[in-house]
Amino acid sequence: MFFRAATADPADLDRAAAHPADGPVPALPAGKVREEFAARRFRPEWTWFAEGPDGELLARALWWGRADSERPIALDCLQVRSSVADPAALATGLLAAGHEAFGALPLYNLSLPADWRTRPDLVEAVAWRREAAYRAGLTREIERLRFEWTPPAGTAAPTGRLAFREGTDEEFLDAFVRVSAGSLDLATQSELRAKTPEQLAREDMEFYLDCPGERSWWRLAELPDGTLAGLAVPSATPYHRNVGYLGVVPEQRGQGLIDEVLAEITRFHAAAGADRITATTDTVNAPMAAAFARAGYEVSEIRLVLEAPEHG
Numbered sequence: 001m002f003f004r005a006a007t008a009d010p011a012d013l014d015r016a017a018a019h020p021a022d023g024p025v026p027a028l029p030a031g032k033v034r035e036e037f038a039a040r041r042f043r044p045e046w047t048w049f050a051e052g053p054d055g056e057l058l059a060r061a062l063w064w065g066r067a068d069s070e071r072p073i074a075l076d077c078l079q080v081r082s083s084v085a086d087p088a089a090l091a092t093g094l095l096a097a098g099h100e101a102f103g104a105l106p107l108y109n110l111s112l113p114a115d116w117r118t119r120p121d122l123v124e125a126v127a128w129r130r131e132a133a134y135r136a137g138l139t140r141e142i143e144r145l146r147f148e149w150t151p152p153a154g155t156a157a158p159t160g161r162l163a164f165r166e167g168t169d170e171e172f173l174d175a176f177v178r179v180s181a182g183s184l185d186l187a188t189q190s191e192l193r194a195k196t197p198e199q200l201a202r203e204d205m206e207f208y209l210d211c212p213g214e215r216s217w218w219r220l221a222e223l224p225d226g227t228l229a230g231l232a233v234p235s236a237t238p239y240h241r242n243v244g245y246l247g248v249v250p251e252q253r254g255q256g257l258i259d260e261v262l263a264e265i266t267r268f269h270a271a272a273g274a275d276r277i278t279a280t281t282d283t284v285n286a287p288m289a290a291a292f293a294r295a296g297y298e299v300s301e302i303r304l305v306l307e308a309p310e311h312g
Contacts, residue, residue, distance in 0.1 A: 001050060001051070001090070001093065002050070002051045002052075002053075003048060003051075003093055003097035003098075004048065004049055005044060005045050005047060005048050005049075005101060006044040006045075006048070008044050013034075013037060013044065015049070016042075016047045016049075017031075017033040017034055019057060019060040019079055020081075022080070022081050022082035022083075023121070024121045024122045024125050025079075025110070025122070025129070027079050028077055033062070036062075036064070039067055039238070041064055041065060041066065041067060041238065042062055042064060042076075045101070046062070046063040046065065046072045046098075047060070047061070048061045048101075049094075050093065050094045057081075058080065058084055059078075059079060059081065059084070059087075059090050060078075060079050061075060061078050061091075061094050061095065061098055062076050062078075063075050063076065063098065063102075066210075067238075071102050071103070072102060072104075073107070074109045075098075075106055075107070075108040075109070078094075078095075078108070078110075078129055078132075080128075088127075088128040088132045089132075091129065092131075092132040092135040092136055095133065095135075095138075096135075099136060105136070105137050105138060105307070107138065107305055107306065107307035107308075108129075108133050108138055108305070108306040108307070109303055109304075109305055110129060110304040110306070111146070111301050111303055112126065112301060112304060113301060113302070114299050114301065116302060126304065130306065133306040134306070137308050138306040138308055139309055140306070140307050140308065140309045141304065141305070141306055142186050142187065142304075142305045142307075143282070143302060143303070143304055143305070144280045144281065144283065144303040144304075145282075145302065146278060146280050146299065146302070147279040147280065147297035147299055148277070148278050148300040149266060149276070149278075149279075149295070149296055149297045149298075150275065150276055151275060153295075153296025153297070153298075154296060155263065155270050156267075158263075161223075161224075162222065162229055162260045162261070162264075163221075163224065164219040164221055164232060164264050166216070166218070166220070167218070167220040169205070171220060172218060172220070173201050173202065173205060175220060175228060176204050176205060176231070177197045177198055177201045178249045179230060179231060179249055180197050180204075181249075181250050182250050184282070184284065184285040184287065184288070185281070185285060186284065187282075188200070191203075208235055208244060208245060212235075212236040212237060212238060213233075213235035213236040213241075213244060217235070218231070218232070218233050218234070219231065219232045221257070221260070223252075228249060229248060229252045229257055230247050230249055230252065230257060231261075232261045232265050232268075233245035233246065233265075234265045237278070240274070241269040241272070241274040241276070241277050242278045242279060243265050243266075243277065243279035246258070246261045246262060246265060247261070258287070258288070258291045259291055259294060262292070262295050263295060265277075278300075280303060
């Protein structure tokens with residue numbers, strides 16, 4: 001068995017684009033793969049093959065990053081041919097080869113239909129991918145709900161319970177710190193076991209500043225008397241608008257204010273002409289999932305996120 005990165009040779013990129021989906025987990029269409037290469041979100045050095053002794057392509061791994069990323073951010077697609085007797089073992093070797101070349105362990109985002117646990121074929125396909133990811137060092141698992149809003153869902157009118165305004169970096173840093181306390185988000189909980197709230201807040205701000213959304217979109221949420229209630233950070237991906245980051249400070253929770261913050265973000269994107277707004281939350285974060293449902297967001301898929309324990 002031979003593991004290697006793709007080259008810039010057009011024939012290699014053709015192989016990367018045309019690799020079939022042997023199994024129920026869909027592969028990206030060839031045209032979409034080519035678009036990602038053209039945008040530098042896929043790159044030859046981030047595309048890895050497993051080949052047999054005769055050069056037969058047995059597996060493909062596509063890692064994804066932003067156009068300006070130095071290293072890949074996430075494994076986007078992992079496919080092993082159905083003829084392989086032990087797909088977990090082959091995939092483990094492929095992931096390990098990529099990780100060694102990158103000098104890092106990018107997370108693995110596995111997108112699944114909401115009913116995947118009721119489908120034996122998908123359960124089996126997830127099992128060998130999960131096993132390979134674990135063997136390759138991606139041992140922390142988080143399951144997330146991906147929500148989607150479209151214009152027919154409409155937007156809620158402002159109620160006057162909260163006022164939204166722009167703020168300084170110092171004000172947003174304080175808001176990020178305060179909102180993280182008592183968070184139900186599993187990644188936030190994990191990070192706070194290793195970092196101070198201020199360190200995490202600075203990293204969160206840097207992350208959203210690096211996203212395609214604009215800093216000018218961010219808003220502080222305040223009660224009518226000027227008391228901080230939370231924050232709204234509308235954002236975007238390379239593909240569409242998304243909710244980004246939102247939260248309510250601990251002392252103001254339990255009053256339905258998260259609905260007001262989410263409605264502000266939704267109105268903002270809708271006013272800019274967004275035809276789709278996406279959002280994610282952990283499956284264990286029932287209050288946030290309920291808020292999305294009340295706002296007209298529908299679950300579009302489940303995301304199984306596998307990452308290294310120290311992943312930030």
